[in-house]
Amino acid sequence: MNDGSDGPDGSAGSDDPDGSDDPDRRYHVDGEVVAADSATIHVEDRGFRYGDAARETMRAYGGRVFRWDRHADRLARSCEALSIDHAIPVAELRARIDETLAANDLMDAVCTVSITRGRGASTADRFDPRIESDPTVVVTAHPLPRGGLGSEPVFDAPATLQTVKTRKTPDRSVPADARTHARVNETLARFELRVTGADEALLIDADGHVAGGADSTLFFADGEGLKTPSVDGPVVPRVTRSEIVDVAEEEGIPVEEGSYTPSEVREADEVFLANATWEVRPVRTVDGIAVDGDGEGVSGALTTLLSRLFDRRVEGACYGGGRES
Numbered sequence: 001m002n003d004g005s006d007g008p009d010g011s012a013g014s015d016d017p018d019g020s021d022d023p024d025r026r027y028h029v030d031g032e033v034v035a036a037d038s039a040t041i042h043v044e045d046r047g048f049r050y051g052d053a054a055r056e057t058m059r060a061y062g063g064r065v066f067r068w069d070r071h072a073d074r075l076a077r078s079c080e081a082l083s084i085d086h087a088i089p090v091a092e093l094r095a096r097i098d099e100t101l102a103a104n105d106l107m108d109a110v111c112t113v114s115i116t117r118g119r120g121a122s123t124a125d126r127f128d129p130r131i132e133s134d135p136t137v138v139v140t141a142h143p144l145p146r147g148g149l150g151s152e153p154v155f156d157a158p159a160t161l162q163t164v165k166t167r168k169t170p171d172r173s174v175p176a177d178a179r180t181h182a183r184v185n186e187t188l189a190r191f192e193l194r195v196t197g198a199d200e201a202l203l204i205d206a207d208g209h210v211a212g213g214a215d216s217t218l219f220f221a222d223g224e225g226l227k228t229p230s231v232d233g234p235v236v237p238r239v240t241r242s243e244i245v246d247v248a249e250e251e252g253i254p255v256e257e258g259s260y261t262p263s264e265v266r267e268a269d270e271v272f273l274a275n276a277t278w279e280v281r282p283v284r285t286v287d288g289i290a291v292d293g294d295g296e297g298v299s300g301a302l303t304t305l306l307s308r309l310f311d312r313r314v315e316g317a318c319y320g321g322g323r324e325s
Helices: 046-050 068-082 090-103 184-194 239-250 262-266 301-318
Strands: 026-029 032-035 053-061 109-116 136-143 159-167 200-204 210-213 217-221 226-229 255-258 270-275 279-286
Touching: 026 090, 032 090, 046 109, 053 068, 053 090, 053 301, 068 090, 068 109, 068 239, 090 109, 090 136, 159 184, 159 270, 184 200, 200 262, 210 217, 210 226, 210 262, 217 239, 217 262, 226 239, 239 255, 239 270, 239 301, 262 279, 270 301, 279 301
Parallel strands: 159 200, 159 279, 226 255
Antiparallel strands: 026 032, 026 136, 053 109, 109 136, 200 210, 217 226, 217 270, 270 279
């Protein structure tokens, strides 16, 4: 079972780096830790057949899941939106993550929890979600470098961002607040990048406003503060997004959440992307246009500040604040 996808260049460029080629990898499947090559689900599982599943991706630093409460709350909202009642206490889900980290001897990793509706009983109406089912719960973990202060980024360079033709799925079709296994939209968007070789796809909604990256939150600055697409639209309310907004507001940086066009992003002074794996990743170009004016991809002052403040939060929450700031 492959729980995610790599970036277009094959690196750990999304919330779900693969890493399944490690013969010693261990996953947590329905309450048991098993070898990766034995971690399977039934072909009739609704998560496999229809994408009928909730998922949540999070980062572990120093053996601790960063902002677990926020992730647990969002996973619960996803399950509620899909009407999946897995009946597993939050403490038990957390314990399964910890067991997965321990089984893989990992302290710093990206972890994913997937909860499908399960196989369900035989029925003529195969799309009926009300059928009696036994949810499938899978936890995976893949190694990442140490985070926090003084850490090295998981990406090789600032990102190149490309606006794509694939539109973001409307919120009325699939609630953006529900993180599911249905990722065809994002996959098609990433496929478009094969033409330009860009690192991330910039999706727009039905009204022509930017919704964010295929697997990341978009932030940009224009000299008046920080801007990011509002979650009133089909925007994924990522935990990392909330963390960046909190950091900025605590620093007294104005944060505006609204509706923006791709041209506003192209004309911005600074642009960066954020997700659990990348944390804060500066953007070098948008649609081939250099953000910093010289194409060197040097992080702007605001991006650098927010990245450092984010690292400081991670250091304090997960590593005990042991490093110098």
